[in-house]
Amino acid sequence: MxxxxxxxxxxxxxxxxxxxxxxxxxxxxxxxxxxxxxxSLKIYLNMKNLDDKVLDQLAWQWNVEFYSSELPKSKKIEMINRSYFHHITKGTVGALESALKAIVSNLEVKEWYEYGGNPFMFRLIVEGDMLTEEEISTVYKLVDIYKNVRSHLDGFIITQKNDSLVNFINGIHDHKKVINKFIG
Structure with missing residues (x-):
């Protein structure tokens, strides 16, 4: 110019x-x-064409929380793309939900006033497939990093809907303890 x-x-x-x-x-x-x-910034436009080693370097450069070189390529790209937003909005519900959705796409954060809880409390709700212990552990670590310091997690509800009309499987995860409820 x-x-x-x-x-x-x-x-x-x-x-x-x-x-x-x-x-x-x-x-x-x-x-x-x-x-x-x-x-050189065009690298971010074509991340799907980049080698895994380059993605790993970008994740290191952007200080992506809980990034692992063992992740599938699509998760790596998603975590790298969201990292800047996460760093500038830490402590907000939007940052927390975005960070968690990079790991568990069908996760939803409900604040206390949305479910009638106590002030400064929130719940995590997952509908669909059950999570692995590694995913659950990562979710708790991300919550500690991205939540507002005055807010506290008071529930982690995992619901799996069966194809039949009467069976629902609910799991309530309580910090290393899973309680399964069978309704039907």
Whole structure:
């Protein structure tokens, strides 16, 4: 981008100032210097085409929480893509839910007022397939990292719906203890 192109972007009421042509020149010099480094950022547009080793390096660079080189490629990409949002929004429900959904896509965070609980409490609800112990452990670790410090988890409910009309399988996970309820 040259000086004239930058100058043309200025609003008409500012173009009357002579010193702005100097500013436009300085900006054009900086843009031309930065343009070569901008091409390297295209790596984020085509992550699905990157080698696993490159993804592992990006995850290290972005300090992605609980990233593992053993994860499937799709999970790696999802965690890398979400990492910046997670770091700038830690302590919010949005960051917590986004971080957890990178591990368990069908997880939902319910705040205390949505289910009639006590203030500053929340629950995690998963509908669908049962989780592995590793997934459950990772969920608890992510909760500790991304939740607001004054908020507390008061329930982790895992519900699996059977295809028959009468059977539901519910599991309530209580920090290393799973209680299964069979209704039907």
């Amino acid at each position: 040259n000086k004239d192109e930058i100058y043309s972007l200025l609003p008409e009421n500012l173009k009357k100032y002579r010193n702005l042509s100097g500013v436009a020149y300085a900006m054009s010099e900086q843009v031309s210097k930065d343009k070569s480094s901008m091409d």
